[in-house]
Amino acid sequence: MKYLILCFLLLSCSSKSYRDANRDSAQMAPKPWTLKEDIFQIYYARAFSWRGYFGVHPWVSWKKKEEKHYTVSQVTAWNLRRLKTTISTRTDDPDRYWFDSRPTLLFEARGDKATVIIEKVKKLIKSYPMGDRYVVYPGPNSNTFVSYLIRNIPELKVSLPPHAIGKDFFESPVTLTSSPSNTGFQFSAYGMFGLTLGLEEGIELNIIGLNFGVDFWPPALKLPIVGRLGFPEKALSD
Numbered sequence: 001m002k003y004l005i006l007c008f009l010l011l012s013c014s015s016k017s018y019r020d021a022n023r024d025s026a027q028m029a030p031k032p033w034t035l036k037e038d039i040f041q042i043y044y045a046r047a048f049s050w051r052g053y054f055g056v057h058p059w060v061s062w063k064k065k066e067e068k069h070y071t072v073s074q075v076t077a078w079n080l081r082r083l084k085t086t087i088s089t090r091t092d093d094p095d096r097y098w099f100d101s102r103p104t105l106l107f108e109a110r111g112d113k114a115t116v117i118i119e120k121v122k123k124l125i126k127s128y129p130m131g132d133r134y135v136v137y138p139g140p141n142s143n144t145f146v147s148y149l150i151r152n153i154p155e156l157k158v159s160l161p162p163h164a165i166g167k168d169f170f171e172s173p174v175t176l177t178s179s180p181s182n183t184g185f186q187f188s189a190y191g192m193f194g195l196t197l198g199l200e201e202g203i204e205l206n207i208i209g210l211n212f213g214v215d216f217w218p219p220a221l222k223l224p225i226v227g228r229l230g231f232p233e234k235a236l237s238d
Contacts, residue, residue: 021048021099028095028105029061029070037065038114040121042107042146044161045098054225055165058106058146061094062118070094073125075145077134085131087145107158120153129171138191138209139169151180159201162211162222168194 029041044058059074073089080086095103109117128148130140143166150156159180160167167180169191179186184198194206196213202222204213210224220230 022097023099024097025093026095026097026102028103029093032063032067032069035063035065037111038118039063040107040109040114040117041094041105042150042156042158043095043103044106044146044164045101045103048099048101055143055163056161056227057098057142058160058164059142060121060146060149061092062114062121063094064115064118073121075131075134075140075142077136077141080132080134086134086140087125087128087131089125106160107156109155113155117153117155120155121149124149124152135166137165139166141166141169143167144169147180151178151182154182157181157183157200159198161227162204162213163224163227165209165224166191168196168206168209168211 030039040060040062042058042060044056047055047057057074059072061070061072063070069091070093071089072092072094073087075086076088077086079088095105097103128145130144134141143160143164147160147164147167150158150160168186168188170188173190175186175188177186178184179196179198179201181198181200183200184196186194186196186198188194188206192206192209196204196206199216202213202215204211204222211222212224213222214220215222215228215230218231220228222228
């Protein structure tokens with residue numbers, strides 16, 4: 001155990017400052033001026049520094065066809081310290097590196113479907129019930145926020161990866177509800193223990209906030225820290 005602790009300390013000490021980390025665009029999203037329709041996207045990337053060995057940070061972005069720039073919405077701890085809310089919603093590039101970590105596109109919708117999703121997301125951002133607090137483990141955190149959006153928008157039939165710690169955190173200590181994609185059910189106790197079964201989520205077992213499971217399609221094992229082992233996930237697009 002002492003060697004494990006020493007390893008984490010060394011990793012933390014050897015990590016560079018977030019001020020020096022890459023926040024450039026990954027050049028994944030369509031250029032705003034090329035889009036002739038609404039677009040909505042969900043991204044995630046490994047968390048900064050040593051936290052990236054354990055979890056990810058997700059965010060959502062959108063652009064209406066008449067707008068010239070993307071809007072990005074996410075939850076961060078430093079936003080709570082500055083503005084008394086964890087939610088940051090502002091004009092930005094949607095596909096920036098998350099402090100050296102290249103983003104992964106989890107979901108994309110365009111056209112009429114994106115229009116519906118965008119309007120619902122805007123309303124849900126205003127009603128997010130846990131914007132006054134941020135807890136890395138077990139939540140509420142950035143994964144809790146994006147999971148909240150997913151489970152309250154039927155058009156978002158998608159699930160966050162297994163190493164998105166905090167995605168199973170609820171306001172109520174013990175919760176039995178539909179799965180985030182609304183294709184199954186989920187039981188959660190304090191965000192630390194639970195079970196999820198759904199067509200989109202597959203089977204997930206939550207043990208002390210760590211997720212183990214099997215994805216039905218594309219087939220893959222779902223493991224904490226590692227994420228998916230198997231066929232790569234594909235971003236949905238309409």
